[in-house]
Amino acid sequence: MGETNAAAAAAANAWSGAASMLPLLGALLADSCLGRYRTIALAALLYVLGYGMLTLSSTVPSIRPPDCTNSANPSACHPSPFQVAFFYFSLYLLAFAQGGDKPCGLAFGADQFDQNDPKECVSRSSFFNWWYFAMSMGITIAVIVLSYVQDNVGWGLGFGVPGIIMFLALVIFLLGTKTYRCYIVEKESPFARIGKMFLSLARSWKASLLRPREDIERQQTKSSTSEDECEQKRIDEAKGVLRLFPIWATSLVYAVVFAQLTTFFTKQGRTLDRAITSSLQVPPAALQSFGTLSIIAFVPLYDRILVPSARKFSKVHSGITMLQRIGAGMVVSLLSMVVAALVETKRLNTARDSGLIDEPNATVPMSFWWLVPQYVLIGIADVFTIIGLQEFFYDQVPDGLRSLGLALCLSILGVGNFISSFLISAIDKMTRKNGDSWFSNNLNRAHLDYFYWLLAVLSALELCLFLYYARSYNYKKKIAVL
Numbered sequence: 055m056g057e058t059n060a061a062a063a064a065a066a067n068a069w070s071g072a073a074s075m076l077p078l079l080g081a082l083l084a085d086s087c088l089g090r091y092r093t094i095a096l097a098a099l100l101y102v103l104g105y106g107m108l109t110l111s112s113t114v115p116s117i118r119p120p121d122c123t124n125s126a127n128p129s130a131c132h133p134s135p136f137q138v139a140f141f142y143f144s145l146y147l148l149a150f151a152q153g154g155d156k157p158c159g160l161a162f163g164a165d166q167f168d169q170n171d172p173k174e175c176v177s178r179s180s181f182f183n184w185w186y187f188a189m190s191m192g193i194t195i196a197v198i199v200l201s202y203v204q205d206n207v208g209w210g211l212g213f214g215v216p217g218i219i220m221f222l223a224l225v226i227f228l229l230g231t232k233t234y235r236c237y238i239v240e241k242e243s244p245f246a247r248i249g250k251m252f253l254s255l256a257r258s259w260k261a262s263l264l265r266p267r268e269d270i271e272r273q274q275t276k277s278s279t280s281e282d283e284c285e286q287k288r289i290d291e292a293k294g295v296l297r298l299f300p301i302w303a304t305s306l307v308y309a310v311v312f313a314q315l316t317t318f319f320t321k322q323g324r325t326l327d328r329a330i331t332s333s334l335q336v337p338p339a340a341l342q343s344f345g346t347l348s349i350i351a352f353v354p355l356y357d358r359i360l361v362p363s364a365r366k367f368s369k370v371h372s373g374i375t376m377l378q379r380i381g382a383g384m385v386v387s388l389l390s391m392v393v394a395a396l397v398e399t400k401r402l403n404t405a406r407d408s409g410l411i412d413e414p415n416a417t418v419p420m421s422f423w424w425l426v427p428q429y430v431l432i433g434i435a436d437v438f439t440i441i442g443l444q445e446f447f448y449d450q451v452p453d454g455l456r457s458l459g460l461a462l463c464l465s466i467l468g469v470g471n472f473i474s475s476f477l478i479s480a481i482d483k484m485t486r487k488n489g490d491s492w493f494s495n496n497l498n499r500a501h502l503d504y505f506y507w508l509l510a511v512l513s514a515l516e517l518c519l520f521l522y523y524a525r526s527y528n529y530k531k532k533i534a535v536l
Contacts, residue, residue, distance in 0.1 A: 076153030081461035090162040091236050097154035098224035104147035105217030111141050113210035157460040166235050179372040182445045187353040190346040197343050291452045300523035307516035309470020311387050311509055318502055325497050328422045344426050348433030376446040377524040383439025388513040390431035395506035397424050405498040414496035450530050
């Protein structure tokens with residue numbers, strides 16, 4: 055698969071990256087004018103509308119694209135421009151709905167806990183765990199149940215069911231309106247607030263360069279009891295936001311590793327023996343469910359066993375700090391790439407020993423169970439790193455920018471997907487010059503093991519940089535201890 059595998063993986067990563075950047079737009083909308091509550095309600099309406107339109111696109115003859123499977127001339131069988139536009143408009147409605155729901159839903163849920171109450175702070179940390187647990191449960195059900203419905207019953211019902219579920223979710227969400235803690239949205243936009251923060255910081259830096267030290271100290275003493283307290287607050291907030299950037303940047307390689315879950319891991323599984331019984335085979339895409347199942351299994355273990363155990367030694371209410379949690383996930387992610395490289399090496403050796411090097415469509419006599427450990431490790435790493443990053447970016451940004459903070463967290467996955475796409479395209483171009491690409495169409499001649507080793511090395515470098523910046527990081531608020 056010379057170019058095809060690389061192109062497909064790069065395209066998939068690029069699309070995932072673009073989808074992961076839309077939450078920035080939703081967060082800006084929530085933090086500037088609508089507020090999180092209204093943004094969530096609007097996103098739910100867009101979900102219902104998008105799934106409703108997709109249901110119509112799959113059932114109404116005038117809107118549904120023609121089925122060209124049994125057509126005598128498939129090349130002449132094309133959907134009309136209206137049918138194409140209707141379908142893609144429906145998809146983009148869902149993308150925009152996701153952009154509003156992802157950062158605001160989690161931020162709004164975390165807002166229900168009082169950050170000034172130590173007991174509620176502990177509950178809030180646990181809330182992040184169970185939010186991800188519920189999301190993983192939903193993904194697993196969708197992969198297993200909805201994929202079956204779409205393939206065996208029909209796409210109309212496959213799109214209609216999530217539409218009905220979203221409508222019921224919107225009704226339940228609205229029923230709880232009077233019980234929610236809703237924070238007043240500041241009139242100035244996040245852009246204006248961030249601009250003022252960094253303008254104040256720039257003025258402070260300029261003053262420190264131009265004034266003698268005695269004047270600076272005198273000015274600081276004066277500002278502590280004058281209207282310049284607001285200016286000092288902006289300076290402190292700007293410094294706090296800047297301190298987040300090294301953590302953001304040193305988490306990008308983790309996102310590159312995460313991107314492989316839905317691309318090359320699945321392609322490996324396609325070549326293996328996926329038989330459970332003589333008449334039942336596991337679909338390659340269904341292997342991804344091992345990742346989400348490991349999350350579902352590990353979240354309760356982490357929240358109910360590991361956190362209380364760690365709390366006894368650390369005296370920290372959350373067991374370990376947010377940065378310690380992120381770093382632990384990076385270690386597991388690094389281990390997952392080492393395991394993936396070793397398993398791929400074994401797969402290539404098995405294909406060679408079986409004489410299947412030049413038979414890309416043949417099943418390699420090696421069970422798909424060999425791939426399960428790398429899926430499980432990625433799932434465990436998610437429980438540490440992804441949830442840790444969500445809580446960290448929610449907690450460490452200024453209070454009025456928390457939706458934007460979670461959107462920045464989601465942008466790590468988006469930028470990581472773009473980096474993965476770039477890496478795959480660049481490596482494919484370079485390695486094709488000297489023979490078979492690392493991502494050859496014939497996976498038995500490819501070298502995904504080399505790619506995994508490269509990601510393992512990059513993960514190790516990332517971990518070292520992360521530890522360097524994490525050790526010197528000062529939390530916005532003192533960590534609650536027992």
